[in-house]
Amino acid sequence: MADAHQHAPESPASGGAGPSRRDFLRQSLRGAAFLALGGAAGFLASRTARAGNIWQIDPYLCVQCGKCATHCVLNPSAVKCVHAYEMCGYCELCTAFFEPDPNGLNTGAENQLCPTGAIVRTFVEDPYFEYRITEDLCIGCAKCVKGCTAFGNGSMHLQVRHDRCLNCNECSIAVACPAGAFKRVPANRPYLMKGKRSEP
Amino acid sequence: MMRPVPPSDPQALRRHQARYLLASRSALVAGVFTLLVAALLALNFAQRQSTDPLEHPELAALKVRLAAEPRSSALKTQIRQLDQELRAEYFRYQSRAHAGAWLLLGGAVVFLVSIFGMTTLHPSAPQPLRGLERDARQWSEPRRARWAVGLLGAAVIGGLALIAVLVSAPALPDSSDAAAGAVAASGQASPEAPIDETAIARNWPRFRGPDGSGRAADGGIPATWDVSSGENVLWKSPIPLPGVGSPIVWENLVVVTGAEKDQRAVYGLDAATGKLLWTGRGERIAESPAEAPEVMEDTGFAAPTPATDGQRVYAIFANGDLIAFTLKGQRVWARALGMPANGYGHAASLLVWKDLLLVPWDQSENGRLFALDAATGKTVWEEPREVHCSWTTPVVAKLAGGDALITAAAPKVIAYGLPKGEETWSVEGLEGELGSSPVWDGQHVFAVGTDSNLLAIEPGAHGSARVAWKTDKDLPDITSPLSDGERLWLLTTQGRVTCLAAKDGTEFYGQELDASFFASPTLVGERVLLISASGKAFWLASGAEYRLLGTAEFGEKVHASPALAGGRLFVRGERHLFCIAPRGGPKP
Amino acid sequence: MRRTRGLLLLAALAAACTGAFGEERFPPPEFTATQYALPAPTRPEARDGMRAGVDVAVLFGALCLSAWLVLRKRSRRGVYALMVFSIAYFGFYREGCVCPIGGIQNVSQAAWAADFVLPLSALAFFFLPLVFTLIFGRVYCASVCPHGALQDAVVLKPVQVPAWLDHALGLLAYLYLGLAVLWAVTGAAYVICEYDPFVPLFRMTGSVNMLTLGAVFLLAGAFVGRPYCRYLCPYGAILRLLSPLSRWKVSIYPDRCIDCRLCDTSCPYGAIRPTTPVGPAPPRAPDRRRLAITMVLLPLIVALCALLGSGLSGPLARMHPAVQRAEAVARGAESVADLTKDDADRLLAFRQNAATAAALPEEARDVMERFHRTAPWFGAWVGLVIAVKLIALTLRRRRDEYLADRGACVACARCFDYCPGEKGLLDPEIAARARRP
Incomplete structure (x- = not known):
């Protein structure tokens, strides 16, 4: 019994050449696998770039659905409102800042559209006011963007802020975006901002 | 064995036990702590789920109340306080969640390290007999595994088959369905609604107006304006892509086209404000010619004027691409007619008769006249055209025998019966490459053969026609004639305007204007509007004597003929679309 | 006064607006009274860069x-x-x-x-x-x-x-x-x-x-x-x-x-x-027979599963955002009331972006075409995996030590x-x- 066990490798059943035949098979398969991997890597190397692609919102496709605030893996979202000042009308009645039909044109909470008070309104000269986004407070809910786009010049728009974005391989906002506004853009041109001056 | 075994030395043993105790205690504490933090985090989250501080109903309710009593300062104070509290609560939630995550991580790490310490200090005894039974079973193991794999495989395949059978493939919208659906859902008239003749009459649905004759009601259009001060300029909107096609108007929508070598677009603007409502892209059409056509600089890539029937807008470009959009800019259908064989570039405009879209296609070879189903773009009929290349847009004349499409190209004027498209009559006598479109004033068809004659044709009752009179003096080569039934105006490119009697061709006057013209003359009530290539508008009285009523400037080149509807004059300049009308509402 | 005028204007614009992106309704001002410098939005760089190396x-x-x-x-x-x-x-x-x-x-x-x-x-x-x-x-x-x-x-x-x-x-x-x-x-x-x-x-x-x-x-x-x-x-x-x-x-x-x-x-x-346990091994004949059967069945299973895969191309394509959007549009054409919130958002987006909307049916069809081509391969893979595993389980190897x-x-x-x-x-x-x- 024990002998049978001990000498099993040499038993006629498995054949004396068994292990070496197997080793040969393994070696050739390994060689083939190496060749295949090398070929695949070489083929794919022609499609590589040093910098990869990162996510960005096309502001002209964005419909301000509000999902950027809720679907980002980060909380608060890496999507923030960005202001293209050159397009801004500096309106006294800013439809991005004020609720529809505001009680008064002042910064009282009852008049403000932004849920976190992230827009700072400052007087420039009569009759113009500047609107500036406090990015740390902005949650990317797009309420102001909606107001600005529907009734104003559309100078406020959403952008993925890359100092915050983790650049997930699969952006969970992009999955949820109803407009297909999320695009992969080259990492060296990471923004799709509105306004000419925003172009690098 | 090779792991630390409790030492035999009593002091060391005590130390060992103390260490184990420490490890187990800290494991317990860390475990409880971790669970607690997890529970708190879950609670934090649940609270946030039930009421989002940023969407708090109480705040919304207060704002509604404020709308009812806008002067209540108490309410305002209340809103401001609540708003501040809620925002603070929101950021507290954020920081709680953040801190909680780190605490949870810390707890879990301590727990794991303690457990690791416990197992190291007090390893469980190896159990060499544990797998004995299993080892002995190994001959039967593959059989079980085969069963398991077989069952799982069957379950997977069965599940997939079930999905394939039960879950239907996604129902995708048809291109036209999609557009129609969007229009129908947004409360527009359904595409099958009959075409309203009065609506056509009050709009400007094609080149030179409802009947292509360049006549409009006065509508109180101001005779003077000032583009720089904005006086009587209701709006002025830039048109991104260049084009010399004229604007068309349907109710509150103005449409112009623009194109360059490699891009084509149709723009829908708000007639009241000039706001660009939509841009219809002309790219991505199957079988569209890969290369840009060769055109003259003056003609460009968007010379034809689009047309509309109140349901769709149709546009054709220099490369023969033909596209239909809804009035909201959704593309309905598109087709490529092929590269036109036309040395100057294709320029004949489209027109719609009932549900047929008529496409003049006079080419240097294989010229045709297409009638397409306006809803789908499919060809209903096409007539071969044995004429020279031309740039004229036909008109529909209401003749005794029914509606006829009057076309003009050298050597003849041909009338086609509608809707079938059979040739009813033709009159020879035109020479040259015709750019001047024919007009119909109710009695005569006027067609200009640039190098030969102007023919005044009188259609007869039974599919016949005769030349009433003709002339070869001062013939235009680009602009089309204008007739009010009594008088006929001809305008040459070099700026000579001639007024003739419509019934016999007697000349009333001839006058040189110091300007050159590409835009056709337009009758605005009792006034004749001529717009020069440099953008200067001349207003003439429509009487038999030459009388200049006034001039006005657009400040940029104008090659397109104007459009008039709803008391507004729309003129396409080189870069802008102008709307001339007295100011009504507030200035935006 | 200014406020009421603004509100009037707002109402007028609301009526005129079809939701297309904003154009310059209010011309950007020329600042004359102050030395106001137009700010530009910041553009923080992407985090990537050197770290990948x-x-x-x-x-x-x-x-x-x-x-x-x-x-x-x-x-x-x-x-x-x-x-x-x-x-x-x-x-x-x-x-x-x-x-x-x-x-x-x-x-x-x-x-x-x-x-x-x-x-x-x-x-x-x-x-x-x-x-x-x-x-x-x-x-x-x-x-x-x-x-x-x-x-x-x-x-x-x-x-x-x-x-x-x-x-x-x-x-x-x-x-x-x-x-x-x-x-x-x-x-x-x-x-x-x-x-x-x-x-x-x-x-x-x-x-x-x-x-x-x-x-x-x-x-x-x-x-x-x-x-x-x-x-x-x-x-x-x-x-x-x-x-x-x-x-x-x-x-x-x-x-x-x-x-x-x-x-x-x-x-x-x-x-x-x-x-391998000590003692006589069970006969190999049944294993050989099984091996032969599964080998013969393999192409059959693979082909069957490939067929199944082609039947799955529709359901699988539902994962694609363009198909989801197109489907929402198709559903919306039937009844807007029954749409889910997500589909309603998609339909809204479709109506607001005339340019992309025109291309959507075509894009969705492109995607469907891609799925028609690839889904059979997925099916074949499923069949291959199952069949090869079954074959592997009929092969027997002797072991003389714990490995x-x-x-x-x-x-x-x-x-x-x-x-x-x-x-x-x-x-x-x-x-x-x-x-x-």
Whole structure:
């Protein structure tokens, strides 16, 4: 019994050449696998770039659905409102800042559209006011963007802020975006901002 | 064995036990702590789920109340306080969640390290007999595994088959369905609604107006304006892509086209404000010619004027691409007619008769006249055209025998019966490459053969026609004639305007204007509007004597003929679309 | 006064607005009274840049170290230390991204679509562990992969999963791999990343569902060793195929094996294969017959499944955002009232973007066409995986010692610590005597 066990490798059943035949098979398969991997890597190397692609919102496709605030893996979202000042009308009645039909044109909470008070309104000269986004407070809910786009010049728009974005391989906002506004853009041109001056 | 075994030395043993105790205690504490933090985090989250501080109903309710009593300062104070509290609560939630995550991580790490310490200090005894039974079973193991794999495989395949059978493939919208659906859902008239003749009459649905004759009601259009001060300029909107096609108007929508070598677009603007409502892209059409056509600089890539029937807008470009959009800019259908064989570039405009879209296609070879189903773009009929290349847009004349499409190209004027498209009559006598479109004033068809004659044709009752009179003096080569039934105006490119009697061709006057013209003359009530290539508008009285009523400037080149509807004059300049009308509402 | 005028204007614009993007309704002002300088929005740079190169270098170093620790040093302690490093660096510091598991999708999409940009680092991350596996076995899984290391670290009281169940569940990883590749090449979704249970834990933020899933996997991992690696990980599925070909392998002192089974009890992953029992083996004839039958059935199963796959192209295409949008439009054309919130948003977006809307049906049809072409291959893959597994299970091999299965072993080095031969506790003679009954 024990002998049978001990000498099993040499038993006629498995054949004396068994292990070496197997080793040969393994070696050739390994060689083939190496060749295949090398070929695949070489083929794919022609499609590589040093910098990869990162996510960005096309502001002209964005419909301000509000999902950027809720679907980002980060909380608060890496999507923030960005202001293209050159397009801004500096309106006294800013439809991005004020609720529809505001009680008064002042910064009282009852008049403000932004849920976190992230827009700072400052007087420039009569009759113009500047609107500036406090990015740390902005949650990317797009309420102001909606107001600005529907009734104003559309100078406020959403952008993925890359100092915050983790650049997930699969952006969970992009999955949820109803407009297909999320695009992969080259990492060296990471923004799709509105306004000419925003172009690098 | 090779792991630390409790030492035999009593002091060391005590130390060992103390260490184990420490490890187990800290494991317990860390475990409880971790669970607690997890529970708190879950609670934090649940609270946030039930009421989002940023969407708090109480705040919304207060704002509604404020709308009812806008002067209540108490309410305002209340809103401001609540708003501040809620925002603070929101950021507290954020920081709680953040801190909680780190605490949870810390707890879990301590727990794991303690457990690791416990197992190291007090390893469980190896159990060499544990797998004995299993080892002995190994001959039967593959059989079980085969069963398991077989069952799982069957379950997977069965599940997939079930999905394939039960879950239907996604129902995708048809291109036209999609557009129609969007229009129908947004409360527009359904595409099958009959075409309203009065609506056509009050709009400007094609080149030179409802009947292509360049006549409009006065509508109180101001005779003077000032583009720089904005006086009587209701709006002025830039048109991104260049084009010399004229604007068309349907109710509150103005449409112009623009194109360059490699891009084509149709723009829908708000007639009241000039706001660009939509841009219809002309790219991505199957079988569209890969290369840009060769055109003259003056003609460009968007010379034809689009047309509309109140349901769709149709546009054709220099490369023969033909596209239909809804009035909201959704593309309905598109087709490529092929590269036109036309040395100057294709320029004949489209027109719609009932549900047929008529496409003049006079080419240097294989010229045709297409009638397409306006809803789908499919060809209903096409007539071969044995004429020279031309740039004229036909008109529909209401003749005794029914509606006829009057076309003009050298050597003849041909009338086609509608809707079938059979040739009813033709009159020879035109020479040259015709750019001047024919007009119909109710009695005569006027067609200009640039190098030969102007023919005044009188259609007869039974599919016949005769030349009433003709002339070869001062013939235009680009602009089309204008007739009010009594008088006929001809305008040459070099700026000579001639007024003739419509019934016999007697000349009333001839006058040189110091300007050159590409835009056709337009009758605005009792006034004749001529717009020069440099953008200067001349207003003439429509009487038999030459009388200049006034001039006005657009400040940029104008090659397109104007459009008039709803008391507004729309003129396409080189870069802008102008709307001339007295100011009504507030200035935006 | 100004306010009421503004409101009037607002109402007028609201009426005129169809939701297209804003044009310049209010001309940007010329500031005359003040020296106002027009601010420009900031453009923080993307985080990437240099770090990708560092990551690849760290990966290479960690792979080398892992191979050395497992095959030369044979040290569980060393492996554990490296595991902790990997969890800290690739896991918590780099937040589980870049990783070769998700890289499968990028690589397959790049192979499919010529215009897809594949970062060099992603390519390196995908291929380096494959090459190392072909040489040293699954040393990547052992201690470099943060997913594997995290699960390895939480193993407390592992139960032995019965071999038949282990075989069956192991198939899921291959099916998942097929599905992920299908959805990646069609550009529909990166499901591996979307449903990765551990990355949200590494990030310490994410949707509650995913965080819960991660916690569940870790809790289950205390009792079932590395559940994700063994039954789901698509990259592990590839490595399981390559590892048996490796030049070097994990060995448990073959020359000194006394059949003590301690290695087997030490392995939480059921990767140790026992010796063939002493005594007469059952006849081979039935196995040969089964082999012949399954070999004949293989093309049939594959063809059938390919057919099934083509039937699945429609349902599978539903994963693609363009198809979802087109479908929402089609549904909206029937009845707007019955739409879900997401579909209503999609329909709204469709109506607001005339330019993209016009192209949408065409785009969706393109996608459907892609699925028509690829879905049969997915079906064939499902059939192939099942049939080949059945064939593999009819092959019989004799073993004379306790061996780590070359595919299933993740080179965690636990068994080294348990083997009496390892620490020289047994000299060959004692071993020989111990073998005697």
